[in-house]
Amino acid sequence: MASPAADDYLKTVYAHTEWQDAPITPSVLAAKLGIAPSSVTEMVKKLAAAGLVSHVPYGAVRLTDAGTQRALAMVRRHRLIETWLVQEFGYAWDEVHDEAEVLEHTISDRLLEGIDERLGRPRFDPHGDAIPDADGHVEREPFVLLADAPTGHTGRVLRVDDRDPELLRALDAVGLTVESTLQLTPAGVELDGTETALPDGATDVVWLSA
Template sequence: MASPAADDYLKTVYAHTEWQDAPITPSVLAGKLGIAPSSVTEMVKKLAAAGLVSHVPYGAVRLTDAGTARALAMVRRHRLVETWLVREFGYGWDEVHDEAEVLEHTISDRLLEGIDERLGRPRFDPHGDAIPDADGRVEREPFVLLADAPAGHSGRVLRVDDRDPDLLRALDALGLVVAVVVTVSAEGMILDGEPADLPEGAADVVWLSA
């Protein structure tokens, strides 16, 4: 079942549980993909028939081993392309998601390997998401969502969700980027030794080292 649409479904199912444990439902999947629920239901049936996901009516959608392997291959493509665009072409981290969504389906395996080699085989993309290696292995350390971190917790920014370009630009202007160390306070957050006012919604899209 080789199609860009199927790959996008598998990649979205994988990414949903990468930074939290709740499985994805068809309705949530429809919202993330911007597709009508009826269309999602039909595609999930096709993916299940192909042995790529498991699903019961009205229940969660879960990847099979085969689905996970294919999802990891697509995630690797997407995140390597994002890293390539930032490092080699000067894109901002708020500009690469949509470009990578297109390019990930068009570049050859040979070009992908060349990009990986040229970049020094990076382990993380510009947003802090792990880049699977060619064998599908992923490196990730313990993490906590900023919104769930208790006052007094200090940690490095491990990851920032990449789906809201405006929020990414606001966080970049604040200096809240991957690898920066922050401390959670009762009032919000300490950044570079000073209190920082978080943009609305920021606490729900930033993950810190645990």
């Protein structure tokens, strides 16, 4: 199962439950990968046979310990590359995902280690996602999705989902970044102390410190 496709599956399964608890189903996996459900079914069977996921027909897909370790290695590659592109090449946070999807399968372990060292071994990528260390260890503090945060809650922006580049650009336009402070007031939202109208969809892609 040493293939880029298998790595993409494992990375997607891991990322799905990183910021919420509901396990991923084959249909959701197919939608996230943009692949036909029948193709996903076949690949999940192969991953299960290789001991990388557990799955029962029509049920959730879950990583085994071996699958988790392999997924973490790919997540580390992807997020280090995104951070590298932003810090060293001036990419914006809405421009790095697709580049990283390609590069993560091509660079050597030696180059990855060099990137990590040059960047000062960062703990988070430009979107606030935790970068696993070389041993697969991940640090993350308690969080709450903005949509679920109660009125009166104040928290730092820990993470912004990177699936929608247009929404990322809209959030950037109003000044929201990782580490911004949001306060939910009866009148709306204050961003770093200033009342701000967030773009549509923002509450479903921003996570705050709990």
